[in-house]
Amino acid sequence: METAVSVREAYGRTLLELGMENPDIVVLDADLSRSTMTRFFARQFPERFFDCGIAEQNMVGVAAGLAASGKIPFASTFAVFVPGRCFDQVRMSIAQPQLNVKLVTSHGGISVGEDGTSHQSIEDLALIGSLPGFNVIVPADAIETVQAVKAAAESYGPFYIRLCRPKVAPVFGEDYRFKLGKAATMRQGGDATIIAIGLMVKEALEAAQNLEREGIYCRVLNMSTLKPIDEAAIIKAAAETGAIVTAEEHLEHGGLGSAVARMVSQNQPVPMVLVALKDTYAKSGKPAELLERYGLTAKDIEQGVRSAIKRK
């Protein structure tokens, strides 16, 4: 297996690169620049970096003001605090006026681990995904993170990019090209489609490989752009493979599974299984232990595929 790489560090380094190219890039943080890795940028461009202290609501408002005056603000903290703590600030100050603010959060999902319930962001995609006009991206590895961050900087409008705490093994080669709103086909197959985001893409690939031994051939889609979601790829997958399993480090309410189900049910109904957290908060534990306990592993995806296929 290739060595795991930090998506947060990829973000920090990309910000630094963007800062060198474009003087309008400004960065905000809320006393977590060591964790979000915005401190690379802070060191190089102290005059364009605003540490707002432990005051996330204020940070979101300040970012909106900067954006309205022509700056391209990247604001970062943990995913539990933005959008969680500042939902209305994100809604009214960024989403409704469609301002050019890039919210990039780290520590998404339960792979945060030992810090426990308060620090595990399992509702953020539902919250942010509910806001009209917000672009929502969950990169699968460091290579995709770099490109997603650059795409956000280049496209006007509000963006939310969710990163995770653990390092992740690369699923993409250096030649990968991220396209906003387009799913990446990671593997072809005709029996079922696994659609995954973030850390779960690696699990999806592993599941597909294991299922192949049983003679089940899965298509795997990386749906890193959760919004605007690649409707065409979903409908095509439903039509061509007849069963869909989604996998995400989030509640099944309002995340990837919900979004895919919305497309599938209205356009091409096929049996679906959602691999996601089931209406529960997780607790402290090692990331791998938690993913296993709460049903977010390759095994759970395999189980999901078998059960979806049975219902074809």
Add this chain to the structure above:
Amino acid sequence: MSLPEKGNPPSIPDSVKASADNVSAEVFSLSASVAEMEAMAKKLRRHIITMIGKAGSGHPGGSLSSVEILTALYFKVMRHKPSDHQWADRDRFILSKGHAAPLLYATLAECGYLPVAELATLRQMDSRLQGHTDRTITPGVEMSAGALGQGLSFGLGAALAGRLNGQDYRVYVLLGDGECDEGQVWEAAMASTHFKIDSLVAIVDNNGQQIDGWNRDVMNLDPFPGKWRAFGWEVIEVDGHDLTQLIQAFGEAEKVKGQPTVIIAHTIKGKGVSFMENNPDFHGKAPNAIEVEIALKELE
């Protein structure tokens, strides 16, 4: 069940008394002397280091800086009953800076709310001792915390309920100074004065640091006592590592009527372990095995 008056030692459950590694029974007394409390403070620091070292993650800096504050409250000032953590008339302690959970757990264990041996399970799968406080599973934990800035509002609610019910319990809320960046702290400060609540005491662990560095560099709070005064609070400043000063301040706070009191406790982040003192690296990093050994030696 008879209700202990202030000054009576709370009873310790038999299950805990019987536990071989619980040697705290003789120290734990609400009439503890300052010397006994100093010994307890040292013991709590050793627990913090051992627990976080074993867990491999956690927040030593802000746990160590608050040790004397919790020692004074739990071993002298507060009226509480470890045998009945839901006793309706208990004084409430609310840890708003939830990342100092290891200190709270160690204190609760030494009081008898939990077996001391359980401290070794911190942050593990299925442990009652979560990374940040969780009121649904840990006896003695009043509030789930972890996202900063919410404890003072909760404390105000608890104090208002006491007033409505005609109960005389007091409510103590521990805040971090960095935490006071949060607007909600000041919303709660304003509301507490507005509702003329005098059973509420905020304690700020004023160690001068947050994660990204010193408060004055990250987000300047000055004039800090002046801000609280402007919000209508009685302000008492103490050396937060001096138990005598702390106990006296809590006594003074009880005499304040018609307004809330804040005790600004000047502390040192990482207090008691030389290489952790004023070192932002140990805000949220566990000591490794060698560092644990050195720290425990320093805390002998």
